[in-house]
Amino acid sequence: MAISIKTEKEIAIMREASDILIETHKYMAKHMKVGITTRELNNLADSFIRSNKAVPSFKGLYGYPASACISINEEVVHGLPTQRKLKNGDIVSIDMGVFYKGYHSDAARTHAIGNVAPETLELIKVTKQSFFEAMKFARAGNHLGQISQAIQDYCESHGYGVVRDLVGHGIGKKVHEDPQIPNYKPKGRGVLLEPGMTFAIEPMINLGTWQVYVMSDNWTYVTRDGLPSAHYENTIVITDADPLILTLEPEERL
Template sequence: MALELELKTRENIRGIRKAGRIVAACHRALSRRLAPGVTTQEIDRFVERFMLDRGAIPAQKGYKGYPYATCASVNDVVCHGFPDTEPLESGDIVTIDMVADVDGWKADSAWTYAIGKTTSSTDKLIRAAKAAMLAGIKQAVPGNCIGDIGHVIQKCAEREGYKVVKMFVGHGIGRGLHEYPQVDHFGVKGDGVRLEEGMVITIEPIITKGSADVFIMPDGWAAKTVDGAWAAQFEHTVAITKGGPIILTRWEE
């Protein structure tokens, strides 16, 4: 049976935007809180309280048994890291991924933060990951294909000497946390599902300095690079419109 594409109305997108604004505000607040000595478990509690105080539900908590409001992925953990009590150290990087649900509509965003003073090599990785995401978002227009997004992300990352982690993908989002279509962050121009006005998707490339191969930790969730190379990820929820892509989780200019 073919998977069904659900196009969102303007009213639907306004609902997703409400959730997106809470996610954006939470990331903005985190950017001022993350520092050496802070634990990702403290950040997880902060995010859950931040959302609940604003009428949102942390949609990741309980999803397929996931026990936290956030994913907190440090250094060589590429995604789905469990928050823990280990203090962050100067030089670390951490990706905080969160999903807010407001009145049944969801918005999703991940951001890699540098902790304290980092190396120029780490700073370059972070810049390249963000640039790859933004390049992909520019391709999110009606008439283009999923492959156009993936192609430019892969090209952007590899031009800077990095690799895309192919195991994890973006996705449609709305009432469901993961909806059709799958959004690969690699590919060929013109391939894949054609983008239409009313689609809402996440674009969330993970890029790494070393091998793009990963393994899953014993908790069944956290994924780490096989060679210990660090990874960075940036993610926005994006609406496809005739006027161009609209980032529904924007917080940084």
């Protein structure tokens, strides 16, 4: 396994890509309303990214046919855009990537549409917070497994299922680089973290069981018990101190 260490110049470009992705997520949040179709959302994302002289990272990746992964309720990740309309009470996860000047950035958010059940809103909140719990360990000298374990411990302490079949990853010149980063404690401690490592950390957390399966479209993962799932992801850079969280707005960054 070869983990790429990025230079300051490379990180600066990834920050530029991330800034475009931040603006894309902000733009998409304004359109997350009852009645819009996921295909319309995908088209908006595609147009916005390209208007910023960037390219959607996911379009064509492993044959994926769209620019955004849009997953509703029990759909965990990789939801294909269709004519399905958003309804009051839905939760919608949108996962997008931006390719700019030879480098990728990747981030996901889960949105509540209208009046969402309190227990589902809490799932979204805990999923997001689990990322920040993990960031306490995301610094040089620690091990990758500490990040994974922090996510698992926090989410399971709230009674949620931590998806095992899908993981975070390294990122840079490719969307998916080494290493794979599970959201649960792996065997062993994992690799030693070094400054310049760039990762996409992405808790995928279920209200019920951790078990998932792939639908007949061969892309969309859904929860085995049909209960909702939430997704929160950012692209980060390991440093000797707190990590750089590239896909957060500047005032939110650690």
